Amino acid sequence: MNKICVIGLWHQGVVGAACLADLGCDVIAADQNEETIRLLQSGKAPIFEPGLEQLLQKSLQAGKLSFTSNLRAAVKGRAFVMIMFDTPVDENDQSDLSVIFSAINEIVPDLADDCVILVTAQVPVGTCELLEENIKKNNPSLRFTVAYSPENLQLGKAIDRFRNPPMRVIGSESKLALDKLESLLSVLGDQWERTSLRTAEMIKHALNGYLAVSLSFGNEIGNLCDMVGADGRRIAEILRTEPRVGTKAMLLPGLGFSGGTLARDMQTLRNLGHKYGMATPLLDGTWQSNEVHNGIITKKLRLLFKNLAGKRITVLGLTYKPDTSTLRRSISLAVIRELINEKAIVAAHDPRADRTEIFKALETNAADGKFRFEDDAYKAAHGAEVLILITGWNEYKSLDYAEIKSSMSGNLLIDANNLLNRTDIENLGFQYIGIGQGCKTASKNKKDKPL
Numbered sequence: 001m002n003k004i005c006v007i008g009l010w011h012q013g014v015v016g017a018a019c020l021a022d023l024g025c026d027v028i029a030a031d032q033n034e035e036t037i038r039l040l041q042s043g044k045a046p047i048f049e050p051g052l053e054q055l056l057q058k059s060l061q062a063g064k065l066s067f068t069s070n071l072r073a074a075v076k077g078r079a080f081v082m083i084m085f086d087t088p089v090d091e092n093d094q095s096d097l098s099v100i101f102s103a104i105n106e107i108v109p110d111l112a113d114d115c116v117i118l119v120t121a122q123v124p125v126g127t128c129e130l131l132e133e134n135i136k137k138n139n140p141s142l143r144f145t146v147a148y149s150p151e152n153l154q155l156g157k158a159i160d161r162f163r164n165p166p167m168r169v170i171g172s173e174s175k176l177a178l179d180k181l182e183s184l185l186s187v188l189g190d191q192w193e194r195t196s197l198r199t200a201e202m203i204k205h206a207l208n209g210y211l212a213v214s215l216s217f218g219n220e221i222g223n224l225c226d227m228v229g230a231d232g233r234r235i236a237e238i239l240r241t242e243p244r245v246g247t248k249a250m251l252l253p254g255l256g257f258s259g260g261t262l263a264r265d266m267q268t269l270r271n272l273g274h275k276y277g278m279a280t281p282l283l284d285g286t287w288q289s290n291e292v293h294n295g296i297i298t299k300k301l302r303l304l305f306k307n308l309a310g311k312r313i314t315v316l317g318l319t320y321k322p323d324t325s326t327l328r329r330s331i332s333l334a335v336i337r338e339l340i341n342e343k344a345i346v347a348a349h350d351p352r353a354d355r356t357e358i359f360k361a362l363e364t365n366a367a368d369g370k371f372r373f374e375d376d377a378y379k380a381a382h383g384a385e386v387l388i389l390i391t392g393w394n395e396y397k398s399l400d401y402a403e404i405k406s407s408m409s410g411n412l413l414i415d416a417n418n419l420l421n422r423t424d425i426e427n428l429g430f431q432y433i434g435i436g437q438g439c440k441t442a443s444k445n446k447k448d449k450p451l
Helices: 011-022 034-041 052-061 071-075 098-110 127-138 158-163 175-188 197-228 232-239 262-275 281-293 296-304 331-341 355-362 377-381 401-407 422-427
Strands: 003-007 026-030 065-068 080-083 115-119 144-148 169-171 193-195 312-316 345-349 371-373 386-389 412-415 431-433
Touching: 003 011, 003 071, 011 026, 011 052, 011 065, 011 158, 026 071, 034 065, 052 065, 052 158, 065 071, 071 098, 080 098, 080 175, 098 127, 115 127, 115 175, 127 144, 127 197, 144 169, 144 175, 144 197, 169 175, 169 197, 193 197, 197 232, 197 262, 197 281, 262 281, 296 331, 296 412, 312 331, 312 377, 331 345, 331 355, 345 377, 355 371, 377 401, 412 422, 422 431
Parallel strands: 003 026, 003 080, 026 065, 080 115, 115 144, 169 193, 312 345, 312 386, 345 371, 386 412, 412 431
Antiparallel strands: none
Protein backbone atom coordinates (compact mmCIF):
# COMPACT_ATOMS: atom_id res chain seq x y z
CA MET A 1 0.00 0.00 0.00
CA ASN A 2 1.32 3.44 -0.97
CA LYS A 3 2.03 5.58 2.08
CA ILE A 4 1.42 9.22 1.37
CA CYS A 5 1.61 12.42 3.37
CA VAL A 6 -0.35 15.41 2.07
CA ILE A 7 0.68 18.81 3.43
CA GLY A 8 -1.47 21.91 2.96
CA LEU A 9 -5.18 21.45 3.60
CA TRP A 10 -7.52 23.74 1.81
CA HIS A 11 -9.29 23.11 -1.47
CA GLN A 12 -6.56 21.29 -3.33
CA GLY A 13 -5.08 19.39 -0.40
CA VAL A 14 -8.36 18.24 1.15
CA VAL A 15 -9.70 17.00 -2.18
CA GLY A 16 -6.40 15.30 -3.02
CA ALA A 17 -6.12 13.57 0.37
CA ALA A 18 -9.72 12.35 0.30
CA CYS A 19 -9.48 11.06 -3.27
CA LEU A 20 -6.15 9.26 -2.76
CA ALA A 21 -7.48 7.59 0.38
CA ASP A 22 -10.63 6.54 -1.46
CA LEU A 23 -8.44 5.01 -4.18
CA GLY A 24 -6.73 2.76 -1.63
CA CYS A 25 -3.70 4.76 -0.48
CA ASP A 26 -2.72 5.14 3.19
CA VAL A 27 -2.93 8.91 3.64
CA ILE A 28 -1.89 11.16 6.51
CA ALA A 29 -2.87 14.77 5.80
CA ALA A 30 -1.31 17.62 7.75
CA ASP A 31 -1.69 21.34 8.16
CA GLN A 32 -0.44 23.85 10.74
CA ASN A 33 -3.96 25.25 11.24
CA GLU A 34 -5.34 23.34 14.24
CA GLU A 35 -8.90 24.57 13.72
CA THR A 36 -8.89 23.17 10.18
CA ILE A 37 -7.55 19.86 11.48
CA ARG A 38 -10.26 19.58 14.16
CA LEU A 39 -12.91 20.21 11.54
CA LEU A 40 -11.49 17.58 9.20
CA GLN A 41 -11.10 15.01 11.96
CA SER A 42 -14.84 15.32 12.54
CA GLY A 43 -15.51 14.61 8.86
CA LYS A 44 -16.33 18.19 7.91
CA ALA A 45 -14.63 20.10 5.10
CA PRO A 46 -13.35 23.67 5.68
CA ILE A 47 -14.70 24.64 2.25
CA PHE A 48 -17.71 23.59 0.20
CA GLU A 49 -17.13 21.24 -2.71
CA PRO A 50 -19.88 18.91 -4.00
CA GLY A 51 -19.43 15.39 -2.59
CA LEU A 52 -16.35 16.24 -0.54
CA GLU A 53 -17.71 15.71 2.98
CA GLN A 54 -19.20 12.33 2.03
CA LEU A 55 -15.82 11.28 0.61
CA LEU A 56 -13.99 12.48 3.72
CA GLN A 57 -16.32 10.56 6.02
CA LYS A 58 -16.04 7.40 3.93
CA SER A 59 -12.22 7.45 3.98
CA LEU A 60 -12.06 8.28 7.70
CA GLN A 61 -14.38 5.40 8.55
CA ALA A 62 -12.35 3.03 6.36
CA GLY A 63 -9.19 3.98 8.26
CA LYS A 64 -7.43 5.09 5.09
CA LEU A 65 -7.26 8.76 6.03
CA SER A 66 -6.15 10.67 9.11
CA PHE A 67 -5.42 14.31 9.91
CA THR A 68 -2.84 15.97 12.13
CA SER A 69 -1.34 19.38 12.84
CA ASN A 70 2.02 17.74 13.60
CA LEU A 71 3.82 18.02 10.26
CA ARG A 72 6.99 16.32 11.47
CA ALA A 73 5.15 13.24 12.71
CA ALA A 74 3.09 13.12 9.52
CA VAL A 75 6.06 12.68 7.17
CA LYS A 76 7.84 9.96 9.14
CA GLY A 77 8.11 6.76 7.13
CA ARG A 78 6.19 8.21 4.18
CA ALA A 79 7.51 7.32 0.73
CA PHE A 80 5.64 10.21 -0.88
CA VAL A 81 5.14 13.71 0.52
CA MET A 82 2.75 15.89 -1.48
CA ILE A 83 2.92 19.67 -1.05
CA MET A 84 -0.62 20.71 -1.97
CA PHE A 85 -1.10 24.20 -0.53
CA ASP A 86 -3.48 26.60 -2.24
CA THR A 87 -0.68 29.14 -2.60
CA PRO A 88 -1.75 32.52 -1.17
CA VAL A 89 -1.52 35.65 -3.30
CA ASP A 90 -1.30 39.28 -2.28
CA GLU A 91 -3.48 42.13 -3.56
CA ASN A 92 -1.36 42.28 -6.72
CA ASP A 93 -1.74 38.52 -7.35
CA GLN A 94 1.90 37.85 -6.49
CA SER A 95 2.50 34.40 -4.97
CA ASP A 96 3.36 34.26 -1.27
CA LEU A 97 5.56 31.17 -0.83
CA SER A 98 6.31 31.67 2.86
CA VAL A 99 3.81 29.01 4.02
CA ILE A 100 5.38 26.43 1.67
CA PHE A 101 8.97 27.14 2.72
CA SER A 102 7.91 27.19 6.37
CA ALA A 103 6.35 23.74 6.05
CA ILE A 104 9.37 22.33 4.19
CA ASN A 105 11.78 23.66 6.80
CA GLU A 106 9.67 22.10 9.54
CA ILE A 107 9.55 18.59 8.03
CA VAL A 108 13.17 18.35 6.81
CA PRO A 109 14.56 16.53 9.90
CA ASP A 110 11.94 13.77 9.69
CA LEU A 111 11.76 13.06 5.97
CA ALA A 112 12.41 9.42 5.10
CA ASP A 113 15.37 8.47 2.93
CA ASP A 114 14.49 7.94 -0.73
CA CYS A 115 11.22 9.84 -0.37
CA VAL A 116 9.73 11.69 -3.31
CA ILE A 117 8.46 15.20 -2.57
CA LEU A 118 5.79 16.03 -5.12
CA VAL A 119 4.81 19.70 -5.33
CA THR A 120 1.40 20.41 -6.87
CA ALA A 121 0.91 23.86 -5.31
CA GLN A 122 0.99 26.69 -7.84
CA VAL A 123 4.51 28.08 -7.58
CA PRO A 124 6.69 30.24 -9.84
CA VAL A 125 9.07 28.35 -12.12
CA GLY A 126 12.33 27.58 -10.29
CA THR A 127 10.66 27.21 -6.87
CA CYS A 128 11.16 23.44 -6.70
CA GLU A 129 14.91 23.87 -7.14
CA LEU A 130 14.94 26.37 -4.29
CA LEU A 131 13.03 23.90 -2.11
CA GLU A 132 15.57 21.21 -3.00
CA GLU A 133 18.44 23.50 -2.01
CA ASN A 134 16.73 24.27 1.32
CA ILE A 135 16.31 20.59 2.13
CA LYS A 136 19.93 19.76 1.23
CA LYS A 137 21.16 22.65 3.36
CA ASN A 138 19.16 21.57 6.41
CA ASN A 139 19.60 17.80 6.03
CA PRO A 140 22.72 17.14 3.89
CA SER A 141 22.66 13.36 4.32
CA LEU A 142 19.07 12.88 3.23
CA ARG A 143 18.40 10.99 -0.01
CA PHE A 144 15.33 12.49 -1.68
CA THR A 145 13.88 13.84 -4.92
CA VAL A 146 11.68 16.86 -5.62
CA ALA A 147 9.13 16.59 -8.43
CA TYR A 148 6.35 18.81 -9.76
CA SER A 149 2.93 18.13 -11.23
CA PRO A 150 0.62 20.95 -12.36
CA GLU A 151 -2.68 20.54 -10.52
CA ASN A 152 -5.98 20.26 -12.40
CA LEU A 153 -8.23 21.77 -9.73
CA GLN A 154 -11.52 23.24 -10.91
CA LEU A 155 -13.77 24.54 -8.16
CA GLY A 156 -17.14 22.79 -8.14
CA LYS A 157 -15.73 19.86 -10.13
CA ALA A 158 -12.64 19.21 -8.07
CA ILE A 159 -13.22 15.54 -7.21
CA ASP A 160 -13.85 14.48 -10.79
CA ARG A 161 -10.94 16.57 -12.05
CA PHE A 162 -8.58 15.00 -9.50
CA ARG A 163 -9.70 11.46 -10.34
CA ASN A 164 -9.67 12.09 -14.09
CA PRO A 165 -7.00 14.71 -14.75
CA PRO A 166 -7.23 15.99 -18.32
CA MET A 167 -3.57 17.00 -18.30
CA ARG A 168 -1.27 14.35 -16.79
CA VAL A 169 2.22 15.78 -16.28
CA ILE A 170 5.06 14.94 -13.89
CA GLY A 171 8.41 16.70 -13.92
CA SER A 172 11.68 15.67 -12.29
CA GLU A 173 15.35 15.30 -13.06
CA SER A 174 15.30 11.74 -11.68
CA LYS A 175 14.06 8.84 -13.84
CA LEU A 176 13.63 6.71 -10.71
CA ALA A 177 11.37 9.35 -9.13
CA LEU A 178 9.33 9.61 -12.33
CA ASP A 179 8.94 5.82 -12.37
CA LYS A 180 7.76 5.82 -8.76
CA LEU A 181 5.31 8.67 -9.36
CA GLU A 182 3.88 7.16 -12.52
CA SER A 183 3.26 3.91 -10.65
CA LEU A 184 1.62 5.79 -7.76
CA LEU A 185 -0.49 8.01 -10.00
CA SER A 186 -1.59 5.21 -12.31
CA VAL A 187 -4.80 5.09 -10.22
CA LEU A 188 -5.60 8.43 -11.86
CA GLY A 189 -4.89 7.21 -15.39
CA ASP A 190 -1.97 6.01 -17.47
CA GLN A 191 0.22 7.75 -20.05
CA TRP A 192 1.70 10.50 -17.92
CA GLU A 193 3.80 13.06 -19.76
CA ARG A 194 7.33 13.24 -18.34
CA THR A 195 9.26 16.50 -18.39
CA SER A 196 12.06 18.31 -16.61
CA LEU A 197 11.26 20.05 -13.34
CA ARG A 198 11.20 23.56 -14.80
CA THR A 199 9.19 22.50 -17.84
CA ALA A 200 6.48 21.04 -15.59
CA GLU A 201 6.35 24.26 -13.53
CA MET A 202 6.20 26.35 -16.70
CA ILE A 203 3.34 24.29 -18.15
CA LYS A 204 0.98 25.56 -15.44
CA HIS A 205 1.91 29.18 -16.15
CA ALA A 206 1.50 28.65 -19.89
CA LEU A 207 -1.90 26.98 -19.53
CA ASN A 208 -3.38 29.69 -17.32
CA GLY A 209 -1.83 32.44 -19.42
CA TYR A 210 -3.43 30.96 -22.54
CA LEU A 211 -6.82 30.66 -20.84
CA ALA A 212 -6.60 34.26 -19.62
CA VAL A 213 -5.83 35.52 -23.14
CA SER A 214 -8.76 33.50 -24.58
CA LEU A 215 -11.14 34.73 -21.91
CA SER A 216 -10.15 38.35 -22.42
CA PHE A 217 -10.46 38.02 -26.20
CA GLY A 218 -14.00 36.64 -25.83
CA ASN A 219 -14.92 39.49 -23.48
CA GLU A 220 -13.54 42.18 -25.78
CA ILE A 221 -15.46 40.70 -28.71
CA GLY A 222 -18.54 40.65 -26.46
CA ASN A 223 -18.11 44.32 -25.58
CA LEU A 224 -17.85 45.21 -29.26
CA CYS A 225 -20.99 43.14 -29.89
CA ASP A 226 -22.84 45.27 -27.33
CA MET A 227 -21.74 48.35 -29.26
CA VAL A 228 -23.02 47.11 -32.62
CA GLY A 229 -25.98 44.96 -31.53
CA ALA A 230 -24.45 41.54 -32.38
CA ASP A 231 -24.70 38.38 -30.25
CA GLY A 232 -21.29 37.48 -28.83
CA ARG A 233 -22.56 34.19 -27.43
CA ARG A 234 -23.63 32.92 -30.87
CA ILE A 235 -20.32 34.09 -32.30
CA ALA A 236 -18.45 32.08 -29.65
CA GLU A 237 -20.60 29.00 -30.24
CA ILE A 238 -19.97 29.12 -33.99
CA LEU A 239 -16.24 29.83 -33.62
CA ARG A 240 -15.98 26.72 -31.47
CA THR A 241 -17.04 24.60 -34.46
CA GLU A 242 -13.83 25.63 -36.23
CA PRO A 243 -11.21 22.90 -35.49
CA ARG A 244 -8.42 25.46 -35.06
CA VAL A 245 -10.43 27.07 -32.24
CA GLY A 246 -11.86 24.00 -30.47
CA THR A 247 -15.14 23.03 -28.85
CA LYS A 248 -14.18 24.16 -25.35
CA ALA A 249 -12.42 27.42 -26.13
CA MET A 250 -13.08 30.02 -23.43
CA LEU A 251 -14.65 32.62 -25.71
CA LEU A 252 -18.11 33.15 -24.20
CA PRO A 253 -18.50 36.79 -23.08
CA GLY A 254 -19.12 37.40 -19.39
CA LEU A 255 -16.97 38.62 -16.54
CA GLY A 256 -13.21 38.37 -16.58
CA PHE A 257 -10.80 36.42 -14.40
CA SER A 258 -10.00 37.44 -10.86
CA GLY A 259 -7.13 36.70 -8.48
CA GLY A 260 -5.85 33.40 -7.16
CA THR A 261 -5.78 31.27 -10.32
CA LEU A 262 -5.30 32.72 -13.79
CA ALA A 263 -4.17 36.06 -12.37
CA ARG A 264 -1.41 34.43 -10.32
CA ASP A 265 0.15 32.76 -13.35
CA MET A 266 -0.29 35.84 -15.50
CA GLN A 267 1.70 37.81 -12.94
CA THR A 268 4.34 35.08 -12.78
CA LEU A 269 4.82 35.19 -16.56
CA ARG A 270 4.95 39.00 -16.59
CA ASN A 271 7.49 38.93 -13.75
CA LEU A 272 9.63 36.50 -15.74
CA GLY A 273 9.60 38.91 -18.67
CA HIS A 274 10.70 41.75 -16.39
CA LYS A 275 13.38 39.59 -14.75
CA TYR A 276 14.95 38.59 -18.06
CA GLY A 277 14.44 41.91 -19.84
CA MET A 278 11.87 40.57 -22.30
CA ALA A 279 8.78 42.49 -23.32
CA THR A 280 5.44 40.72 -22.78
CA PRO A 281 3.01 42.99 -24.68
CA LEU A 282 0.36 40.29 -25.19
CA LEU A 283 0.28 39.39 -21.49
CA ASP A 284 0.44 43.03 -20.41
CA GLY A 285 -2.41 43.91 -22.74
CA THR A 286 -4.49 40.99 -21.51
CA TRP A 287 -3.95 42.10 -17.92
CA GLN A 288 -5.05 45.64 -18.72
CA SER A 289 -8.02 44.41 -20.78
CA ASN A 290 -9.22 42.22 -17.92
CA GLU A 291 -8.93 45.00 -15.34
CA VAL A 292 -10.99 47.32 -17.54
CA HIS A 293 -13.57 44.62 -18.30
CA ASN A 294 -14.16 43.72 -14.66
CA GLY A 295 -15.40 47.27 -14.13
CA ILE A 296 -18.11 46.78 -16.77
CA ILE A 297 -20.99 46.43 -14.28
CA THR A 298 -20.46 49.75 -12.56
CA LYS A 299 -19.74 51.36 -15.92
CA LYS A 300 -23.14 50.23 -17.19
CA LEU A 301 -24.78 51.56 -14.03
CA ARG A 302 -23.09 54.95 -14.37
CA LEU A 303 -24.41 55.25 -17.92
CA LEU A 304 -27.94 54.62 -16.67
CA PHE A 305 -27.94 56.82 -13.59
CA LYS A 306 -26.54 60.28 -12.94
CA ASN A 307 -25.00 58.92 -9.75
CA LEU A 308 -25.41 55.81 -7.61
CA ALA A 309 -25.79 57.49 -4.23
CA GLY A 310 -28.85 56.13 -2.47
CA LYS A 311 -29.62 53.60 -5.22
CA ARG A 312 -30.87 50.31 -3.79
CA ILE A 313 -28.91 47.57 -5.53
CA THR A 314 -29.03 43.82 -4.89
CA VAL A 315 -26.22 41.43 -5.88
CA LEU A 316 -26.96 37.72 -6.27
CA GLY A 317 -23.89 35.48 -6.09
CA LEU A 318 -20.78 36.33 -4.11
CA THR A 319 -18.45 33.34 -4.30
CA TYR A 320 -15.52 33.12 -6.67
CA LYS A 321 -17.39 30.53 -8.75
CA PRO A 322 -20.56 28.42 -8.45
CA ASP A 323 -20.40 25.23 -6.35
CA THR A 324 -17.77 26.56 -3.99
CA SER A 325 -17.75 28.63 -0.81
CA THR A 326 -14.51 30.40 -1.71
CA LEU A 327 -14.63 34.20 -1.59
CA ARG A 328 -10.96 34.84 -2.23
CA ARG A 329 -10.58 37.68 -4.74
CA SER A 330 -14.25 37.43 -5.73
CA ILE A 331 -15.35 39.81 -8.50
CA SER A 332 -18.69 40.20 -6.72
CA LEU A 333 -17.02 41.60 -3.63
CA ALA A 334 -14.99 44.01 -5.75
CA VAL A 335 -18.21 45.23 -7.39
CA ILE A 336 -19.92 45.64 -4.00
CA ARG A 337 -16.97 47.61 -2.62
CA GLU A 338 -17.20 49.98 -5.58
CA LEU A 339 -20.96 50.38 -5.14
CA ILE A 340 -20.56 51.10 -1.42
CA ASN A 341 -17.86 53.67 -2.22
CA GLU A 342 -20.35 55.38 -4.51
CA LYS A 343 -22.84 55.44 -1.61
CA ALA A 344 -25.27 52.91 -3.06
CA ILE A 345 -27.33 50.85 -0.59
CA VAL A 346 -26.35 47.25 -1.27
CA ALA A 347 -28.01 43.94 -0.37
CA ALA A 348 -26.70 40.51 -1.34
CA HIS A 349 -27.40 36.79 -1.29
CA ASP A 350 -25.30 33.69 -1.89
CA PRO A 351 -26.23 30.06 -1.11
CA ARG A 352 -22.79 29.08 0.24
CA ALA A 353 -20.83 32.16 1.26
CA ASP A 354 -20.07 32.59 4.96
CA ARG A 355 -21.74 35.69 6.42
CA THR A 356 -18.86 36.50 8.78
CA GLU A 357 -16.30 36.14 6.03
CA ILE A 358 -18.32 38.43 3.74
CA PHE A 359 -18.49 41.30 6.24
CA LYS A 360 -14.80 40.87 7.06
CA ALA A 361 -13.83 40.98 3.39
CA LEU A 362 -15.90 44.11 2.83
CA GLU A 363 -14.52 45.73 6.00
CA THR A 364 -18.02 46.66 7.09
CA ASN A 365 -20.72 45.40 9.44
CA ALA A 366 -24.49 45.07 9.46
CA ALA A 367 -24.91 48.08 11.75
CA ASP A 368 -23.47 50.72 9.43
CA GLY A 369 -26.37 50.41 6.95
CA LYS A 370 -24.16 50.29 3.86
CA PHE A 371 -24.60 46.60 3.20
CA ARG A 372 -26.84 43.77 4.26
CA PHE A 373 -26.66 40.06 3.58
CA GLU A 374 -29.79 37.92 3.36
CA ASP A 375 -30.06 34.13 3.57
CA ASP A 376 -33.04 34.34 1.22
CA ALA A 377 -32.69 35.64 -2.36
CA TYR A 378 -36.23 37.04 -2.39
CA LYS A 379 -35.60 39.07 0.77
CA ALA A 380 -32.36 40.38 -0.70
CA ALA A 381 -34.16 41.56 -3.84
CA HIS A 382 -37.09 43.18 -2.00
CA GLY A 383 -37.21 46.93 -2.65
CA ALA A 384 -34.24 46.92 -5.02
CA GLU A 385 -34.07 49.30 -7.95
CA VAL A 386 -31.39 47.16 -9.61
CA LEU A 387 -30.77 43.41 -9.48
CA ILE A 388 -27.32 42.15 -10.50
CA LEU A 389 -26.60 38.45 -11.07
CA ILE A 390 -22.89 37.70 -10.85
CA THR A 391 -21.98 34.18 -9.69
CA GLY A 392 -23.82 31.70 -11.90
CA TRP A 393 -25.38 29.43 -9.30
CA ASN A 394 -27.86 27.02 -10.92
CA GLU A 395 -30.50 27.84 -8.33
CA TYR A 396 -30.65 31.40 -9.63
CA LYS A 397 -32.01 30.03 -12.92
CA SER A 398 -35.08 28.64 -11.15
CA LEU A 399 -36.00 31.67 -9.03
CA ASP A 400 -39.48 33.10 -9.53
CA TYR A 401 -38.50 36.31 -11.30
CA ALA A 402 -42.12 37.42 -11.59
CA GLU A 403 -42.30 37.45 -7.79
CA ILE A 404 -38.94 39.20 -7.57
CA LYS A 405 -40.04 41.83 -10.10
CA SER A 406 -43.23 42.53 -8.14
CA SER A 407 -41.25 43.15 -4.93
CA MET A 408 -38.63 45.43 -6.50
CA SER A 409 -38.97 49.21 -6.72
CA GLY A 410 -37.22 49.26 -10.09
CA ASN A 411 -36.97 46.92 -13.08
CA LEU A 412 -33.30 46.80 -14.10
CA LEU A 413 -31.64 43.38 -14.18
CA ILE A 414 -27.94 43.06 -15.08
CA ASP A 415 -26.97 39.47 -15.88
CA ALA A 416 -23.17 39.51 -15.74
CA ASN A 417 -22.71 35.90 -16.82
CA ASN A 418 -25.68 35.64 -19.19
CA LEU A 419 -27.34 33.09 -16.93
CA LEU A 420 -30.98 33.81 -17.82
CA ASN A 421 -33.07 33.79 -20.97
CA ARG A 422 -33.26 37.38 -22.12
CA THR A 423 -36.67 37.11 -23.81
CA ASP A 424 -38.30 35.44 -20.80
CA ILE A 425 -36.96 38.10 -18.43
CA GLU A 426 -37.97 41.00 -20.66
CA ASN A 427 -41.48 39.53 -20.97
CA LEU A 428 -41.77 39.87 -17.18
CA GLY A 429 -41.22 43.61 -17.48
CA PHE A 430 -37.51 43.79 -16.65
CA GLN A 431 -35.03 45.95 -18.47
CA TYR A 432 -32.47 43.23 -19.15
CA ILE A 433 -28.77 43.88 -19.73
CA GLY A 434 -26.40 41.00 -20.38
CA ILE A 435 -22.76 41.07 -21.46
CA GLY A 436 -21.88 40.54 -25.10
CA GLN A 437 -25.48 39.88 -26.19
CA GLY A 438 -25.91 43.09 -28.13
CA CYS A 439 -27.79 44.69 -25.22
CA LYS A 440 -27.56 48.47 -25.56
CA THR A 441 -27.46 50.53 -22.40
CA ALA A 442 -29.69 53.54 -22.82
CA SER A 443 -28.34 56.44 -20.80
CA LYS A 444 -30.62 58.96 -19.14
CA ASN A 445 -28.02 61.60 -19.91
CA LYS A 446 -27.01 60.60 -23.44
CA LYS A 447 -29.20 59.35 -26.23
CA ASP A 448 -28.83 55.57 -26.73
CA LYS A 449 -25.29 55.13 -25.43
CA PRO A 450 -24.37 51.52 -26.30
CA LEU A 451 -21.94 49.60 -24.13
